[in-house]
Amino acid sequence: MTPTVSASGIGLRYGGTRALDDVSLRLTGGVTGLLGPNGAGKTTLLRVLATALPADQGAFTVLGHDPSTARGRQEVRRRLGYLPQTPGFHPDFTAFEFVDYVAILKEMTDRGVRHREVRRVLDEVGLADVRGKRMRKLSGGMRQRVALAAALVGDPGFLVLDEPTVGLDPEQRMRFRELIAGAGEGRTVLLSTHQTEDVAMLCHRVLVMAGGRIRFDGTPAELTARAAGRVWSSTERDPGARAGWRTGTGSFRNVGDPPDGADLLEPTLEDGYLLTLDGAGAEVAA
């Protein structure tokens, strides 16, 4: 299967900071999660793959095109959907007008064709009833869905989503997950997130980034398995644990290297993620 993204040794430096360091990856269909702490380089990687930023080092193709050339970049952009971390809106635009504006930027100049596409994507994200409402009057969750609709204009083959569920309440997050899962059918989605539940529920594959490098590349089950035998329960916080916290039952859940005879617990994806970051030298919050 031809990969949607094939990257080898991507590097990018801002001044003295190495934001991306020898990043190699291949993405094919379905939803791939990108986990990492703040400053890990997730947004930079998404911007490079979305052709917004040029890489200093390495080579990569997206949808079979080389984004380092002007022509290749334009070809990629014609089949790309991008939802930035903080999508901005013109507050006086209606939902319809905003998506219409993005559709124009995507070279849809025929008014009839464009408006049909705007209605289609707003229907797809369940906002057909509010398409005439001004953006400033929509809730945060609805605005995020409008931004997703804009990203879906033109039925892109590669969809890049930068922390789309930040700031959403649990119900909105669940609704958004449904939409992302739907969007991942028949196309490649790269989903950057802080929420390990998003990855556990949506992704067939997960990448963990820290310090500008990919620290893990595998399935969510494989990431969870990294914590097998390394999560245990105790009545006091174990000083030898990499991380430990009191749970609702009053006992402590510890992650790290357990003492002999520890009461081992079933690991979660988050445990595997924390241990992966710990191994990468990143700070693990207790």
Add this chain to the structure above:
Amino acid sequence: MTWHVPEDDLRAYAHGELAAPALWSADTHLASCDRCRAALAEAADPVALDAGWERLDAELDVPRPGLLEGLLVRLGVAGHTARLLMAAPVLRRSWLGAVVAVLLLGVAAGHAVRTGESPTLFLALAPLLPLAGVALSYGPALDPTYEMAVVAPMHGFRLLMIRTVAVLTVVLGLNGLATLALPAYGLHSLAWLLPALALTATGLALTPRLGPVLAPSLVGGAWIGLLMLAHAVRAGADVPLAPFTPAGQGVAAVVAALAAGLLFLLRDRFDLFQGRAV
């Protein structure tokens, strides 16, 4: 109701061949006029009529273009280009109000100076307005949809130029009107025009290297510094500042041309994100 959709337009509408802005007028009118709907039914075959109703249904929830957008379309600007311009903050009332206020200040100062002196405040402020207007219509800090626009297939330089031309048209037009309010100075009160073009082009040409905030800020600061220097060395109050003399105007023209050339050479740099994030 005194106006009805002309018969030719109805036939074109029924066949899906009516173009904007007549199409928009027909949509709006048909939604409220029984007589024209009946006439439309007679003008169309049943299949085309069903398609027409479907189209009408779809059109009814499509937003109507605002006054300025509609005016642009009537002036021949393509509908999609007019929509792109509507997203530029410089075409909003708040910005235009600020421009008019600054110009009124300059004109008032021009009227207050003694006969024989130059309207210096007006000539100093007027070139800064298009520079600021262009700066405010572009960049991650000021355009809320900047990041989405950068990764869109439409070339960033093209979008920048569409907005720049719109800003220059509006602001230079307002500057021109303000100039007419200073008839006593004759052509001398037009001495802002070449510096305005030079500052705007230089600000844009430096943007790929310095960023969309720092570049116009530095250019604006340099302009003010230049004027202060010229003020310090000029021979007397009756002598115009150096940038507003014929020689100064020549220099401004050369700077504008060189900066425009440099901007064209750097056009591909506007197709990439101008900011940073980790």
